[in-house]
Amino acid sequence: MKGLENDFMQYQTQVLPNPMKIRVDHADGHYIYGKDGKKYLDFVAGVSVNTFGYGNKKIKDAIKKQVEKYLHTMVYGEFIQEPCVQLCKKLAENTPYPLKKTYLLTSGTEAVEGALKLAKGYTGREEIISCKWAYHGSTHGSMSIMGNENYKRSFRPLLPLIKFITFNNIEELASSITEKTACVILETIQCSSGITLPKNSFLKEVKKKCEEKNVLMILDEIQTGFGRTGKLFAFEHYGIVPDILIMGKGMGGGMPISGFMSSDEIMKFFYDRVPLGHLSTFGGNPVSAAASLTTLNQLIDSNIMEDISLKEKWIRKYLVHDQIKNIHGKGLLLSLELENKNYAQKVLESCLKKGLILFRFLFHSSSLRISPPLTITEKEIQEGCSMIIESLNDLRK
Secondary structure: OHHHHHHHHHHOOOOOOOOOOOOEEEEEEOEEEEOOOOEEEEOOHHHHOOOOOEOOHHHHHHHHHHHHHOOOOOOOOOOOOHHHHHHHHHHHHOOOOOOOEEEEEOOHHHHHHHHHHHHHHHHOOOEEEEEOOOOOOOOHHHHHOOOOHHHOHHHOOOOOOEEEEOOOOHHHHHHHOOOOEEEEEEEOOEOOOOOEOOOOOHHHHHHHHHHHOOOEEEEEOOOOOOOOOOOOOHHHHOOOOOOEEEEOHHHHOOOOOEEEEEOHHHHHHHOOOOOOOOOOOOOOOHHHHHHHHHHHHHHHOOOOHHHHHHHHHHHHHHOOOOOEEEEEEEOOEEEEEEOOOOHHHHHHHHHHHHOEEOEEOOOOOOEEEEOOOOOOOHHHHHHHHHHHHHHHHHOOO
16 A cells, blocks of 8 residues: 555645545445545545535436446537536526526636636626635636735736725725726635634625626635535525626535526626637536536435534534534534644544544634535434544543
């Protein structure tokens, strides 16, 4: 096994000097199995990607069926491919008016890029308002609206005319938005900051300010979408509808796919006013679209989303310890904030040894991510929480 690990470090680029280095053999249900035979309960789901865990039969069958028919055929938007059309139609049927048309892509950051281009092109304006501590992806455009200078200083120059406000501060937005503003882009629930929920009527006030200035409101639901908070999309909790909706991660049930939705009036900019205004070779890959359609159908046709709030309560019930400062978040998108800022990495490493996968947050070093598959059971939640408590107790010894 050391040979494989050495090859991993020597030939595959890492993003951290000390990655987890689990040597994956296979995965099933809510567990990943290592080459050494050890099993790991997954409390992260590939960072909110594996909606139903691993090995969902309906998703696997849909993938196999599509693979037997055809793989990639043509660049996005030219050929009529049944799984892509059915997926876009199903999304339109299950999102509120005026959201209707979907542009399918491959990754969240690519969807953010497309949404920003659409907003600037449709409005004819150049300014963008984003939030401090926001994360929307790692390409140059997406990084431009990232609210943390430390992660983007080395890659400047980036997009100009970006303004940053504080999430939940409507006064800052009111003083920043002008007739030159194309869009305000927000995460419905700000995630990489350790998870910050919108307070009071913040999102409604943002929508109101945008309407007053004819500015587009973009909601990034890459992490919150596809059932993670108990609704198909988190904005449904807050009584507003964005002008542009971005989705990804859990959308494919484990397959790479993303997209952004808008009204017919706004979206036709890409084929009417500026033909070929946004291009993608692998966007709407039929295999990924088949997996996504099956994921969406299972969420809609079951009571899985109805049980999310109960599962959140179970996590909060079993995670009680004097070193746990708070549990932030909604549904199965939670942040475990620890009293001791130095404990997070130690708890992560301890839990990994015990057989539990947790993950960190980009901008909040004292917190750990809990975002398990939506189908996780109470028994598994109790098992994972016990390992966290044990790890916190071990730090006292």
